[in-house]
Amino acid sequence: MHLPHNDLRIGLDHPEGDISFLSHAHSDHTAGLRRKEKLIASQETLDLAKINAQVTGLPGTKTMDAGHILGSRQLFVEHDGASAVYTGDFSLKPNIFGWSAKIPQCDHLIMEATYGDPNYRFAPLSDIYDQIANWVKLNDKKNIIIGCYELGKAQQVIKILNENKIAPIVQEKTEHFCSVYEKYGYPLDRIMVGSDEAEEQMSRPFVAIVPMHRAKRYFAKRLSDAFDRETLCAVTTGWAMQWRYDADAAFPLSDHADFDDLVYFVEQSGAKKVEFFCGDGREVLKKTKHPLILATS
Numbered sequence: 001m002h003l004p005h006n007d008l009r010i011g012l013d014h015p016e017g018d019i020s021f022l023s024h025a026h027s028d029h030t031a032g033l034r035r036k037e038k039l040i041a042s043q044e045t046l047d048l049a050k051i052n053a054q055v056t057g058l059p060g061t062k063t064m065d066a067g068h069i070l071g072s073r074q075l076f077v078e079h080d081g082a083s084a085v086y087t088g089d090f091s092l093k094p095n096i097f098g099w100s101a102k103i104p105q106c107d108h109l110i111m112e113a114t115y116g117d118p119n120y121r122f123a124p125l126s127d128i129y130d131q132i133a134n135w136v137k138l139n140d141k142k143n144i145i146i147g148c149y150e151l152g153k154a155q156q157v158i159k160i161l162n163e164n165k166i167a168p169i170v171q172e173k174t175e176h177f178c179s180v181y182e183k184y185g186y187p188l189d190r191i192m193v194g195s196d197e198a199e200e201q202m203s204r205p206f207v208a209i210v211p212m213h214r215a216k217r218y219f220a221k222r223l224s225d226a227f228d229r230e231t232l233c234a235v236t237t238g239w240a241m242q243w244r245y246d247a248d249a250a251f252p253l254s255d256h257a258d259f260d261d262l263v264y265f266v267e268q269s270g271a272k273k274v275e276f277f278c279g280d281g282r283e284v285l286k287k288t289k290h291p292l293i294l295a296t297s
């Protein structure tokens with residue numbers, strides 16, 4: 001996928017073209033871009049992804065907050081008297097760090113449609129944050145493991161826990177991402193697994209952030225046996241709206257736009273042509289009020 005710009009082609013989270021735009025640091029977007037010498041990206045994204053490229057820009061283009069994770073950006077391009085926007089992954093709902101995507105006016109919109117299904121309509125994030133905090137408080141005599149994607153979701157959940165005076169135990173990968181959040185002014189109180197502090201913390205009921213594949217009842221049972229203390233597990237993912245998980249609790253916490261947000265974004269952007277990636281946007285187009293051309297890339 002790419003956008004034309006003057007006599008250049010800009011690759012969109014893709015190595016093709018004369019220069020590439022990297023929207024954010026999730027690994028499904030960074031693949032193929034690790035060896036680039038120059039990228040249109042935020043410095044936060046390069047630090048999170050440990051990519052040693054030079055941040056660059058092009059006249060007639062600009063990047064804007066995408067509200068998805070630290071450093072996530074949309075790309076706005078003007079070419080031949082028309083404007084185009086590539087959203088990358090985005091979220092319109094302001095999150096616990098205060099980030100949310102702005103909606104740019106454009107002629108051509110290339111938009112993610114991860115939740116382009118009308119069954120996915122999320123509550124305000126503050127409601128989900130409260131649900132997580134209340135569940136943790138209710139179970140404060142037990143160990144708790146919370147499954148999170150290590151970048152983005154984990155930092156939101158750590159911040160929720162911090163606001164409830166809990167410093168969770170984290171693993172190495174999450175620790176790296178937290179340290180980059182801190183570098184850019186978002187402090188997160190957490191304890192590295194394997195440290196003396198973690199050992200001490202685990203002598204009483206504790207909360208740990210684990211990768212999603214670990215947040216299962218069999219793993220919680222192993223911890224219950226090892227610590228001789230009941231352990232509960234939870235998952236945090238937007239897919240919890242519809243899917244069942246082998247966990248004691250499932251919170252529909254997402255850093256993506258939900259169905260209504262996708263519809264709203266299309267309508268507000270004024271785009272005459274819309275393309276989708278990461279999902280099927282046909283239901284979104286049915287719902288929007290303007291006649292639109294669905295183009296597939």
Ligand SMILES: [Zn+2]
Nearest residue numbers: 024026068089
């Ligand atoms: Zn992402």
